[in-house]
Structures are given as structure tokens and as C-alpha cells.
Amino acid sequence: MSETATPPPGTPDLPALTRESEEANFFHEAALNATWTGVRLAVGALSFAFGCFVFAYFYLRSLNSHGMWHPAGVKGPQPWAGAVIMALVVVSALVQYVGLTRIKASKKGAWQASAVLALVLGLAAIGLQVWELLNLHFFPGSSGFSSVFVGATPVFVIVVLAAMIWLETLIMRVRVIPAISFVEQPPTYAEAFAVQRFQASLSAFTVLWNYLAVVAIVFWVLFYLTA
Template sequence: MAEITAPGSGEAAVRATEENAYYHEAALNAAWTGSRLAIGALSFLFGAFAFAYFYLFSSNGHGMWLPSSTRIPSNHYGEAITGLIVVSAVIQTVGLQRIKGGKKGDWFVTAAVALVFGLAAVALQLVELLNLPFQPGQSGFASVFVGFYPVALVTWLGAMIWLEILVARSRNIPAISFVEQPPTYAQAYEVQRFQSGLSAFTVVWNYLAIVTFIFWLLFYVR
């Protein structure tokens, strides 16, 4: 691999190379750590809705958790939205393994499909929220439902924006760079950072898929 060096003395070039390697390693660690911190923060966020759900369900003050006047939303929406997100996460995980095996083209296709499925879930969730069979504060169930799903929708949309950014970044990386060692450190670093970011996204997206499935069980299956 040809090393890109800074102009000047050999000592300055070596120092610049070492600094680049240090910041590159820091970037890789930041992607790993950031994704885990994001999962921790989201766990607190979604945990608040889980606590509200079980607290209101168990207390059922004045029978207002789920009175007969509150109709549960159609399970068709819940099944479709949850299915799209879970399938999107599975497809993206498969695509990650393909690009790790050097097949950028395969990953690009799976990423596009995962992106379409994720955006379709966002659109369906928006349609459901605009056509709910109850008012937001009509019951305990309605309050938690209307609180959780807009927040979940925003996180799904944020994840899809992240995936779109990764797809755009990948266009500047030659497919051969995922198969053979790039000729320069700069190009090698770019590939490694992209793969690190993709791995971080996949972990977070899989986590969101699990959370979506759990809350589908709570709201629709119970």
C-alpha cells in the first residue's frame, strides 16, 4: 500500500501518518461507542412508554385503561408496519454480511430494499396516526399509544436518513476497494470508516426493529 505523506522532512511525514492513524482509530471507536450509547439513550426513552403502559394497565384507575368506548386500531396496520421494519432490519443485516464479503453491489441492492421498506413503514404509521379510532386522551391505552408511535416514527425516519447517507457515501468508494486492499492509506481509511458506520447503523436498526415488535405485542396482541 502506498502511503500518502505530508510535505516536509521524513520525520514530519511520519508524525503526520501516525496522527492520521490515531484519528482514524478514534473515528472507528466513536462509531462503535456512539451506536451503543444511542441504544442506551433510546432504551430510556422507550422504557418510559413501557413503564407508562404497565403502570396504567395494572392500576386501571376508574376503569379508564381500555373502556368499551376505546376501539383498538386495526391490527392490519400494526402487522404491516412491524413486518416492514423487521424485514428491513433482516435484509440490512444480510446486506452487511455481503459487503463484508466484498460484494458491494449486493449490499447496495439490499440497502435500497431496506430503505424502501423502512420509508413505507413510516408512511403507513403516519396514515394510521391520522386515522385513529379514538381521541389522544380518551383512555390510558390511547394516551400511551399516541405518545409512543409518533416518537417511534421519528426514530425510524432518522434511521432511514442515516441509511440514505450511507448509500450516498458508498457511491464514492470503488467496489474493488471492498475486495482488494486500496492503494493508499486514505482510501483504506475511507472504506474502514464506511464499514464501521454501516455496522453501527445495522445494530441500531435491529434494536429499533426489536422494540417495534415488542410494542406491537403490547398494543395489538396483548
């Protein structure tokens, strides 16, 4: 295709538009939107999944059948562990979020450091939660509360693990992107696309991870604070 035209306003200052690049741009734009839309939809679906357990929590609590929702004699999970798990996830989300503001100012190294730290904190939260579940000093079926606790926390762990895998791939991907690309338009479509897709994926991840931090706080309130 030798046919070319001047790019419309708003498109990056890149080599002249051909039919191929026009279509590539179209689908590239769609993919960026898909990442944006997809993560919000995923948050909706996850909210229904976690909501399932929150409903179970309040439903069983309100029924309190046989007075066995959370009877006085039955032990609960250890408060310190809950507080630390919640804090690890929240701090991890905050650190990553601060790193995100730095990468927008071309400080790629700062984000890489914050992302690695966030990854370590997230994995530590997973590890601590798994340790807590393996060292329960109460039986899962000893009360309604203990059932919901033992049921809900592994689900949270699995979702956090998935988020951490995503973060890990982002850390691997950013290595090949030059820092300057985050403030200046790269010279080729291929590089521009790679950067924009990384940015879209990163901001989508941030939405998910911040959401999971909120879920961590909600679970902490439910399972440790008001139980």
C-alpha cells in the same frame, strides 16, 4: 518531516509511516472506536426514551384508574396495520443485514440493492404509521391505552425516520467506493480511511436498525397483541 519508520505489525501495508500519518492513523482509529461506542450509547439513551413509554404503559395498566385503562367499549388501533408496520421494519432490518454479509464478500451491488429495499420498506413503515395516526377511529384521550399508543408511536416514527436518513447517506456514500476496497487494502491512506469509516458507520447503523426492529416487535406486542 522526512523521518520515517517501519509501520508496527497490525497496521495496513501502506506507504511508510511519517509523523503526520501516524497521528492521522491515531485519530482515525479513535474515530472508528467512537462510532462503535457512540451507537451503543445511543441505543442505551433510546432505550430509556422508549422505556419511558413502556413504563407509562405498564404503570397506567396496573393502576387502571377508573377502569379506564382499556375499557371494553373503546376501540383500539387496527391489528392489521400494526402487524404490517412491525413486519415492514423487521423485514427491512433483515434485508439490510443480509446485504451487510454480502458487502463483506465484496458484493457491493448486493448491499446497494438490499439497502435501497430496506430504505423503501422503512419509509413504507413510517408512511403506514403516519396514515394510521391520521385515521384513528378513537379519540387520543379516550383511555389510558389510547393515550400511550398515540404518544409513543410518533416517537418511534421520528427515530425510524432518523435511521432512514442515516441509511440514505450511507447509500450515497458507498457509490464512490470501489467494490474491491471491501476485500483488499486500498493503496492510499485516504482511501483506506474512507472505506474503514464507511464500514464503521455501516455496522453502527446495522446495530441501530436491528435494535429498532426489536423495539418494533416490543411495541407490536404491547399495542396490538396483549392490549
